[in-house]
Amino acid sequence: MPPQLQNGLNFSAKVVQGTLDSLPSAVREFVESSTTLCQPDHIHICDGSEEENQRLLECMEGEGVIKRLKKYDNCWLALTDPRDVARIESKTVIITHEQRDTVPIPKTGLSQLGRWMSEEDFEKAFSARFPGCMKGPLVNSWACNPELTLIAHVPDRREIISFGSGYGGNSLLGKKCFALRMASRLAKEEGWLAEHMLILGITNPEGEKKYFAAAFPSACGKTNLAMMNPTLPGWKVECVGDDIAWMKFDQQGNLRAINPENGFFGVAPGTSVKTNPNAIKTIQKNTIFTNVAETSDGGVYWEGIDEPLAPGVTLTSWKNKEWSPEDGEPCAHPNSRFCTPASQCPIIDPAWESPEGVPISGIIFGGRRPTGVPLVYEALNWQHGVFVGAAMRSEATAAAEHKGKVIMHDPFAMRPFFGYNFGKYLAHWLSMAQRPAAKLPKIFHVNWFRKDKEGRFLWPGFGENSRVLEWMFKRINGEDSAKLTPIGYIPAEDALNLKGLGSINVKELFHISKEFWEKEVEDIQKYLEEQVNADLPYEIEREVLALKQRISLM
Ligand code: TSX
Ligand code: MN
DSSP states (O other): OOHHHHTTSSOOOEEEESOGGGSOHHHHHHHHHHHHHHOOSEEEOOOOOHHHHHHHHHHHHHTTSEEEOTTSBSOEEEOOOTTOSSOOGGGEEEEOSSGGGTSOOOSSSOOSSOOEEOHHHHHHHHHTTSTTTTSTTOSSOSSSOTTTOEEEEEGGGTEEEEESOOSHHHHOTIIIIIIIIIHHHHHHHHTOEEESOEEEEEEOTTSOEEEEEEEOOTTSOHHHHHTOOOOSTTOEEEEEESSOEEEEEOTTSOEEEEOOOSEEEEEOTTOOTTTOHHHHHHTTBSOEEESOEEETTSOEEOTTOOOOOOTTOOEEOTTSSEEOGGGOSOSSOTTOEEEEEGGGOTTBOTTTTOTTOEEEEEEEEEOOOSSSOOSEEEOSSHHHHHHHHHTOEEEEEOOTTSOSEEEEEOGGGOTTTOSSOHHHHHHHHHHGGGSTTOOOOEEEEEOTTOBOTTSOBSSOOGGGGHHHHHHHHHHHTTOOOEEEETTEEEEOTTTSOOTTOOOOOHHHHHOOOHHHHHHHHHHHHHHHHHHTGGGSOHHHHHHHHHHHHHHHTO
16 A cells, blocks of 8 residues: 555655654644645654754765864854855745735835735745655755745744745744744734843842843844953853843833743854854854864864964865965855854853843843944933834945945844834834833943044953943942933943053044934934834834934034
């Protein structure tokens, strides 16, 4: 009898590990219908054990999909198709009945706050991709198919459907797809927050500890901050997470945060003993590297690793070619990654897996702003803080057709990750102030990247950022160490601890120019009115007008 008749089902796939009977009925039905659709040869039901992990790694090694890095213990190198190296916003969609449930309808042009697909178009896209996509050893099937890549979310059915890409942000579905896009929708429905934020704990020399959550756009060093070694004597930082925070006000009104991830999926280039010693220690074992360069002695290498190559050691680039600096191309892809267990981080917080979460005292927004934006300012109140999040911008390398750097809007560092209409998301944040017991955290904005007229950074950054966290710490404890400005509170004269730093141009670092902020508030207003349009909460429009007014009186 053919196997499909033996099991009464319309497929002949062999179950090579586990049994279908052991699955909850909804999961079993999903596996059976997906098998009928995709036609795989084999079904492997994961048990999550370390033995299984080793068998899968060895299986992939045997097929040449990954390579063991012999310099380290249980570290692996994966080199991808050069067309499959990053998230692709144009192929990442959310399907809802109404377009406006996914994105605000912009005044003109395309929404930059997400991409909607109609139910009919998704039905067609699905049928054009999935039938038979796991059948046999075809090239360009579901696992890597750059032409047909599609990352789809159907929040009403709680479904994520990803096709054609193996890149982490497209294929580790627990991360951006679930823990941010899907979870932000669930959070809106259920009264909590799913945010693109690191979580860190900081303890002062007296032993008092506070937790912060911080949102930064890419290229601001979020992972570096999450694992920072403070330079201030007697201070200690511990890491809860480097990318995602799920936060909820508890019965006592404290905002409690968990990191829903198990590890770090961090950008490799720029990671070094100087910029992030704790990340370097974390990735020495049990780590999968993607699209980095390999040294001839079986180690990893990338731009900014800041390690000399031992004499006679050569490099193979991420494109699997002998590499030399004269090639004019980087040895590692700029978006090459390490994927490593959080438990191995030397400063992982003792409460990092605590189910009740850690209490958040401060929320930090930030951006890479070469001009105009001071090192730190504190929002005037919750509504103003929500506006500060909405107004976030950061310097980014422009798309291919442009040249150089541009200042991009990235509200809440969530622009590619909103699971629903950003206007409704703002209303949800504002609604936190209406919760009877809520002790609202203070909100801050930081900019480690302000430059002087000669183009030199005004602030040393990295571990010295502990000085900024110390000021926030004192503000949260009610210290009167701030000066009011039109954009918010900045440290009062001598309130920012600069002991032992050498010369810092504090004046320039904190200068607030009327001319700059007149232009900045115009740009923010234009962006919010064009992009959020009819869904912009009046409280946010009011913050725009109030800021304009305060600047005009400077
Ligand atoms: O991660 C960074 N942080 C946060 C660290 C906790 N970076 C790296 C950004 C790229 C991802 C920074 N770069 C930071 C920063 O605070 N600041 C800067 C800018 C800077 C770079 C170098 C120096 C000073 C400032 N100084 C010297 O190189 C000597
Ligand atoms: Mn991220």
